[in-house]
Amino acid sequence: MSAHFDVIIIGSGAGGGTLAYRLAPSGARILLLERGDYVPREKDNWSTRAVNVEGKYAAKETWRDSAGKELHPHTNYWVGGNTKFYGAALFRLRKEDFGELPHHGGVSPAWPIGYDELEPYYTEAEQLYQVHGERGVDPTDPPASADYKYPAVSHEPRIQQLSDDWARLGCKPFHVPLGIMLDERNRRESRCIRCDTCDGHPCLVSAKSDAQVVCVDPALQHPNVTLVTGAYVSRLETSPSGREVTTVHVERNGARERYRGDVVVVSCGAINSAALLLRSTNDRHPRGLANGSDVVGRNYMGHINSVLMALSKCPNPTVFQKTLGLNDFYFGSKEWPHPMGHISFVGKLDGVTLSAGAPAIAPGWTLEQMGKHSLDFWLTSEDLPDPDNRVTLDRDGRIVLSYRVNNEEGHQRLTDKLKSLMQQQSRCAVHGHECHQGLFSRNLFVGQRIPLAGVAHQNGTIRFGHDPRTSVLDPTCRAHEVDNLYVVDGSFFPSSGAVNPALTIMANALRVGDHILGRLGSRRSDAVAAAAMGAGV
Numbered sequence: 001m002s003a004h005f006d007v008i009i010i011g012s013g014a015g016g017g018t019l020a021y022r023l024a025p026s027g028a029r030i031l032l033l034e035r036g037d038y039v040p041r042e043k044d045n046w047s048t049r050a051v052n053v054e055g056k057y058a059a060k061e062t063w064r065d066s067a068g069k070e071l072h073p074h075t076n077y078w079v080g081g082n083t084k085f086y087g088a089a090l091f092r093l094r095k096e097d098f099g100e101l102p103h104h105g106g107v108s109p110a111w112p113i114g115y116d117e118l119e120p121y122y123t124e125a126e127q128l129y130q131v132h133g134e135r136g137v138d139p140t141d142p143p144a145s146a147d148y149k150y151p152a153v154s155h156e157p158r159i160q161q162l163s164d165d166w167a168r169l170g171c172k173p174f175h176v177p178l179g180i181m182l183d184e185r186n187r188r189e190s191r192c193i194r195c196d197t198c199d200g201h202p203c204l205v206s207a208k209s210d211a212q213v214v215c216v217d218p219a220l221q222h223p224n225v226t227l228v229t230g231a232y233v234s235r236l237e238t239s240p241s242g243r244e245v246t247t248v249h250v251e252r253n254g255a256r257e258r259y260r261g262d263v264v265v266v267s268c269g270a271i272n273s274a275a276l277l278l279r280s281t282n283d284r285h286p287r288g289l290a291n292g293s294d295v296v297g298r299n300y301m302g303h304i305n306s307v308l309m310a311l312s313k314c315p316n317p318t319v320f321q322k323t324l325g326l327n328d329f330y331f332g333s334k335e336w337p338h339p340m341g342h343i344s345f346v347g348k349l350d351g352v353t354l355s356a357g358a359p360a361i362a363p364g365w366t367l368e369q370m371g372k373h374s375l376d377f378w379l380t381s382e383d384l385p386d387p388d389n390r391v392t393l394d395r396d397g398r399i400v401l402s403y404r405v406n407n408e409e410g411h412q413r414l415t416d417k418l419k420s421l422m423q424q425q426s427r428c429a430v431h432g433h434e435c436h437q438g439l440f441s442r443n444l445f446v447g448q449r450i451p452l453a454g455v456a457h458q459n460g461t462i463r464f465g466h467d468p469r470t471s472v473l474d475p476t477c478r479a480h481e482v483d484n485l486y487v488v489d490g491s492f493f494p495s496s497g498a499v500n501p502a503l504t505i506m507a508n509a510l511r512v513g514d515h516i517l518g519r520l521g522s523r524r525s526d527a528v529a530a531a532a533m534g535a536g537v
Contacts, residue, residue: 005031005226006520008248008261010233010276013081014505015488016267017211017219018125022513024219028520031259032216033231033250035268036077039084039212045204046197048352057085057202064394066402073401073455075269078202079229080212082269082456083502087199087322087347088179088208090131090506091499092122094330095142101495104338105407106384108495112465112475115142121507126177129209129506133177140327141174153178156318159345162375163324165425176325176344177503179209196319199347211506228252235280236264236485242284244484263484263516267509270300270491274391274461275399277472290462290479295472297392299385300403301460301496304411307346309374310422311365311437314430316375321345329417330498340414341381341498349376377418377439380457381411382498391461415439459490459501476515477508488512 006028009016020032039057044050051057057078063071078084095115101108123146126133132150135141152175155163163173182192192207206213219225230252237247245264250257266273274297280289288296325344332338351368365373383389384407392400419439428435465471468480477492479485488509490501497504 004260005029006261007263007265007516008033008259009265009267011081011267011269011489012079012216013211013267013269013489014083014502015509016265017080017215018506018509019265019267019488019513020219020225021215022510023516024222024225026517026520027224030225031261032225032227033233034079034227034229035232036079037229039078039202041204045202046195048197048350051201052353053356063399063401066400071401075455079216080210083210084202084212085200086502089322089344089500090126090129090177090179090503092142093497093499093504094140096331097495097497101339103382103384103407104409108382108384111494118507118511119145121510122503124510125503125506129179129214130181131177131179132182134175137172137174138327139172140330153182153323154184155323156321158316158318159321159324161426166326166421169421169424171326171328173324173326176323181207181209194320196348198320199322233276236276236289238282238284238482242282243482245482263486265486265488267487267489269489270458270461271391271399271401273487273489273491275393277462278393279397290472290481290485292481293469293472295463295470297461298387298390299460299463300389300391301383301385301493302455303457303496303498304381304383304405304408306379306415308377308379308415308418308439309349309370310377310439311370311373312435314428314435315372318348321348321376329414336413338410339382339498340410340417341379343414343418344378346376346378349374379411379414379418380498381407381414382496383407385460385495457501459493459496462487462491463494464492465494477512486512
């Protein structure tokens with residue numbers, strides 16, 4: 001099969017799906033290639049055993065780590081990409097994250113664009129993905145041109161109590177910005193039912209603002225947009241000059257297909273996008289497509305993340321607990337002037353999910369009891385770009401992910417801050433201050449040799465910048481060396497910040513989409529003018 005399109009987008013997640021939505025009304029012929037299919041709607045969507053223990057929807061492939069050991073990544077190949085399973089926490093990077101920022105472990109580099117250039121697109125992405133939030137409470141919140149369109153998701157009583165405790169201690173807790181289709185003023189007709197299987201699960205009622213629901217399906221209402229599923233892109237072929245991609249090679253249902261496009265956009269996730277470029281070698285690009293700088297695959301980042309459980313003698317009846325965040329220590333504290341990171345929550349853990357992670361069991365507790373009595377925190381700190389943290393391919397073409405964590409001191413201090421805050425909770429009316437049992441660290445998935453979020457928050461492998469010697473992409477996310485090649489997933493990040501990258505990927509896809517629309521419009525104007533001259537008009 002061979003066909004020609006104006007734009008070919010590889011990947012349908014936060015970057016590719018959002019870009020397809022942006023370009024769809026233009027009338028341009030758009031092909032969206034996705035290696036997966038639609039997530040089947042079934043009861044197992046909400047089964048913690050099927051999702052977390054059996055890994056029913058996880059990718060069934062094996063990578064390698066730097067020592068050659070097998071690595072089973074927790075990533076998802078479906079229409080909508082990893083947004084089908086994300087927790088829908090949609091944060092802007094802080095304004096300071098776009099500049100050079102010193103850390104205890106090194107320097108986080110500046111971006112080639114400033115926050116102000118991305119700000120209008122952040123606002124648009126928040127409205128598109130129906131983000132519920134509040135401005136002006138988080139002390140690190142960057143300036144915004146508009147309020148959130150949807151009100152913040154309310155805290156349940158146990159989370160509200162914790163928020164009040166933190167405020168009493170002088171902190172500034174805030175409502176996490178969430179992309180869920182919840183109407184708390186009209187719960188009967190609300191699409192979202194505020195369940196306990198949102199984070200890490202696909203939404204059975206399509207009420208999570210993922211890329212498939214919000215962007216891909218609406219884009220497909222336009223007759224000029226085509227989605228091909230089950231399409232694994234094996235390589236990109238260029239013209240003899242190497243200056244433009246001419247053919248996208250696809251393996252689908254045991255057959256090989258070729259597609260041609262005027263513009264080709266890669267959005268497979270930072271790891272797979274780097275792998276695709278590295279597979280696409282030729283005489284003009286011997287180290288991989290657009291890799292004259294030898295930067296493709298390097299500077300992989302995924303954050304330093306911990307899930308910490310705080311146990312109490314009193315149960316935690318919260319159903320949807322991912323509503324509270326704390327950024328008071330994002331840039332440091334009076335005692336320690338270096339960035340530490342972000343504190344929030346994961347979805348409520350239960351005994352079944354805990355069994356998948358094999359945590360240390362607290363004395364006198366069963367896993368089921370721990371799940372019923374825990375507050376389940378998510379801590380994120382920034383890891384710094386390191387060229388030796390990288391994606392490569394082995395001799396058989398399989399992905400090798402080499403990663404050594406750095407900048408750890410800030411994360412340890414963030415953990416200590418959380419422990420201190422939890423030790424100062426309000427006195428329990430039943431158990432007094434003995435109610436709090438301490439913090440227990442856990443791993444979410446047995447056998448993973450890198451943290452789960454190290455894949456979920458993947459970024460940085462195809463960085464953008466002004467200098468072709470130190471970056472792969474220019475500030476519009478177009479390859480320096482290949483005129484019609486763009487990348488719009490998290491690969492373009494020069495630094496990772498300490499919040500979920502999803503909203504930044506979405507906002508940037510809208511920004512790049514406007515650039516591509518301008519490019520397509522210019523070419524069409526030239527074609528019309530040429531046709532008019534040929535007709536003697």
